[in-house]
Amino acid sequence: MDFTDAEKKEIAYLRTRYPDPRSLTLPLMWMIQKREGFVSNEAVDLIAAELEIPTIWVEEVRSWYSMFTEKKEGKFVLEVCNNISCAMLGSQDVIDHICEVLKIKVGETTPDGMFTLKTVECLGSCGTGPMMQVGDRYYELLDENKVEQILEDLRNGKEHEQKPQEWPEYK
Amino acid sequence: MKEVTLTVDGKKITVPAGTLLIDACEQNGIYIPRFCYHKHLFPSGNCRMCLVTIEKNPKPQPSCMTPVADGMVVHTNTPEVAEIRKAVLEFILINHPLDCPICDKAGECMLQDQYMEFSGDKSRFNETKVAKEKLYHFGEKIVYDAERCILCSRCVRITREVSKTNKLGILERGDRSYVALAHGDTLDDDPYAYCVTDNCPVGALTPTYFRFKERVWYLHKTPSVCAGCSRGCNIWIETKDNVIYRVRPRENDAVNKSWMCDFGREYYIYPPKNRAAGVKINHRAVDYGKFVSEVASLLKEHTKETAFVLSAYATNEELTLAKQLTEHLGIKGIFHKKDRVWQESTGEIREDDILIKEDKTPNMAGVKNAFPDAKDINDMVISDFKYAVVWGPGAPLDKVSGLELIVISAMVDQVWDKAKYNLAGRISAEKHGSFTNFEGITQDFRRAIKGENNYDELTFFVDLLKELGVKPIGRTVQEIQNAK
Numbered sequence: 001m002d003f004t005d006a007e008k009k010e011i012a013y014l015r016t017r018y019p020d021p022r023s024l025t026l027p028l029m030w031m032i033q034k035r036e037g038f039v040s041n042e043a044v045d046l047i048a049a050e051l052e053i054p055t056i057w058v059e060e061v062r063s064w065y066s067m068f069t070e071k072k073e074g075k076f077v078l079e080v081c082n083n084i085s086c087a088m089l090g091s092q093d094v095i096d097h098i099c100e101v102l103k104i105k106v107g108e109t110t111p112d113g114m115f116t117l118k119t120v121e122c123l124g125s126c127g128t129g130p131m132m133q134v135g136d137r138y139y140e141l142l143d144e145n146k147v148e149q150i151l152e153d154l155r156n157g158k159e160h161e162q163k164p165q166e167w168p169e170y171k
Numbered sequence: 172m173k174e175v176t177l178t179v180d181g182k183k184i185t186v187p188a189g190t191l192l193i194d195a196c197e198q199n200g201i202y203i204p205r206f207c208y209h210k211h212l213f214p215s216g217n218c219r220m221c222l223v224t225i226e227k228n229p230k231p232q233p234s235c236m237t238p239v240a241d242g243m244v245v246h247t248n249t250p251e252v253a254e255i256r257k258a259v260l261e262f263i264l265i266n267h268p269l270d271c272p273i274c275d276k277a278g279e280c281m282l283q284d285q286y287m288e289f290s291g292d293k294s295r296f297n298e299t300k301v302a303k304e305k306l307y308h309f310g311e312k313i314v315y316d317a318e319r320c321i322l323c324s325r326c327v328r329i330t331r332e333v334s335k336t337n338k339l340g341i342l343e344r345g346d347r348s349y350v351a352l353a354h355g356d357t358l359d360d361d362p363y364a365y366c367v368t369d370n371c372p373v374g375a376l377t378p379t380y381f382r383f384k385e386r387v388w389y390l391h392k393t394p395s396v397c398a399g400c401s402r403g404c405n406i407w408i409e410t411k412d413n414v415i416y417r418v419r420p421r422e423n424d425a426v427n428k429s430w431m432c433d434f435g436r437e438y439y440i441y442p443p444k445n446r447a448a449g450v451k452i453n454h455r456a457v458d459y460g461k462f463v464s465e466v467a468s469l470l471k472e473h474t475k476e477t478a479f480v481l482s483a484y485a486t487n488e489e490l491t492l493a494k495q496l497t498e499h500l501g502i503k504g505i506f507h508k509k510d511r512v513w514q515e516s517t518g519e520i521r522e523d524d525i526l527i528k529e530d531k532t533p534n535m536a537g538v539k540n541a542f543p544d545a546k547d548i549n550d551m552v553i554s555d556f557k558y559a560v561v562w563g564p565g566a567p568l569d570k571v572s573g574l575e576l577i578v579i580s581a582m583v584d585q586v587w588d589k590a591k592y593n594l595a596g597r598i599s600a601e602k603h604g605s606f607t608n609f610e611g612i613t614q615d616f617r618r619a620i621k622g623e624n625n626y627d628e629l630t631f632f633v634d635l636l637k638e639l640g641v642k643p644i645g646r647t648v649q650e651i652q653n654a655k
Contacts, residue, residue, distance in 0.1 A: 041354045054337035055353035063342040 085126035276374030310357030403608030482563025483532030486604025
């Protein structure tokens with residue numbers, strides 16, 4: 001495993017921005033995470049060797065941030081909020097429905113490698129719960145039918161445009 | 172250096188500026204409880220046990236992270252501080268498994284001691300404790316128990332600041348956190364790995380050689396000095412029934428701070444198999460009195476043809492008597508040798524800039540002080556001598572012929588096998604005396620275990636001098652030290 005030429009160029013530029021090479025741990029880990037989808041032990045060794053820091057320092061960062069994963073995950077990571085506001089608005093029903101549709105449990109990946117289901121803490125969208133995040137996109141005001149449609153669209157590669165959420169009318 | 176005056180519990184104290192509050196209090200007899208703070212490590216401030224209240228400061232402050240300031244008014248014994256300590260202990264104990272009955276640290280555990288002293292309250296936590304890995308091998312030498320761990324990060328800082336191997340780190344977050352090595356790594360090649368077990372405030376890190384061997388309150392602690400190299404680290408030898416169970420560093424800011432290397436520990440814990448035993452002439456066991464008189468008459472007769480080879484394992488007191496003996500007899504051929512030299516095959520480190528020295532004998536400086544004119548054994552002209560008194564192992568005389576050898580040694584080597592006269596000596600754990608380290612610091616050590624079927628060199632020299640009709644400078648270590 002190695003960095004690509006484009007990534008090496010990027011690293012050379014980043015080095016000028018951070019006087020302490022240890023600060024480059026996160027940008028380098030993002031490179032690997034985006035390219036591979038996960039940060040393997042091999043990648044940890046690569047980053048540690050590149051920055052000339054102890055391997056454990058890189059491992060500490062990987063285990064601290066939930067955005068970096070040690071094992072390969074699905075193409076789409078469904079991060080469903082399970083905090084109190086979403087829970088009161090029925091997030092457990094949404095999670096149960098996803099489990100039923102995809103035939104997986106929380107924390108598992110579908111056999112075809114498309115979806116990984118995770119529950120996460122508050123994503124700051126309490127007004128529009130239940131909600132989930134897939135990649136950089138928020139899906140809000142979820143219910144069973146809506147989530148089934150989203151899964152179908154994601155599977156078929158249909159682009160979902162991110163629009164400002166329209167607020168529901170409260171009576 | 173600038174000094175500042177502050178008030179702690181109504182007592183005015185003056186300390187140098189920049190001192191940490193926790194140290195300032197301790198120097199003035201006020202002990203502040205702590206888990207993560209260690210005198211010889213950079214403060215980390217994560218356990219919160221050392222919180223104290225400072226007037227005009229709205230919140231309690233960690234005294235291990237607070238430098239003293241002029242006019243500071245600190246309280247460490249108010250009901251508020253007592254309440255804080257109880258609360259911190261309650262938090263630390265939430266996920267602690269309380270498996271003290273099977274924990275090797277029980278009896279010397281900081282968490283046990285400080286709970287008994289500062290809290291004693293029942294836990295209000297009725298929920299299930301977080302279960303974690305109980306047996307995590309950090310290589311062959313150390314076992315980690317993640318449940319007992321209070322995440323003080325002392326061990327992490329030891330590998331960063333003392334051994335500088337940067338092997339340990341804390342993985343995960345919150346109540347899932349645990350101390351870990353990088354994937355595929357072990358602590359086996361860290362020469363100061365056992366230090367993490369001594370300084371672990373709880374029983375999370377335990378050395379495999381001591382796990383489940385003995386309860387600590389049955390161990391008898393003897394202050395001693397490590398004979399593994401010329402650094403002379405101060406140690407506690409912990410024994411029971413004449414067996415060494417554990418060796419730990421004894422704090423000494425001038426020599427070893429709070430640390431010692433693993434080779435030094437293993438030197439005591441795994442005693443060498445080639446120990447010499449008994450007293451022999453021509454490979455046959457003889458009476459000790461007969462041996463003394465034969466050696467005395469031999470030395471008297473052949474003074475000019477006798478070489479005297481000194482041991483760098485000898486104590487200063489033994490060397491004083493050896494000097495009296497050689498001066499009385501007029502022995503001129505005096506040589507010093509390195510009893511143990513570094514060998515790559517053993518995996519031992521030759522030298523580092525932390526503690527380990529290249530000279531693997533404890534008292535070469537003492538030998539050179541007592542016998543400034545002694546020559547190196549490699550410069551010895553064999554043909555000048557017919558007899559050689561060889562003291563200690565490692566003399567390069569196993570291949571030479573034409574020398575009658577009198578060997579006094581704790582170890583069996585080729586020279587021992589070749590000798591005509593053999594007297595088994597003692598290792599430093601079996602002796603009382605003093606060593607002078609490479610910096611010229613002379614340090615006393617006490618006898619930790621009894622020697623079996625061997626003879627104290629000091630007593631041998633006393634008997635030899637008496638046999639020759641001379642009054643020895645002293646008969647015991649105290650007498651010799653007082654006579655000096």
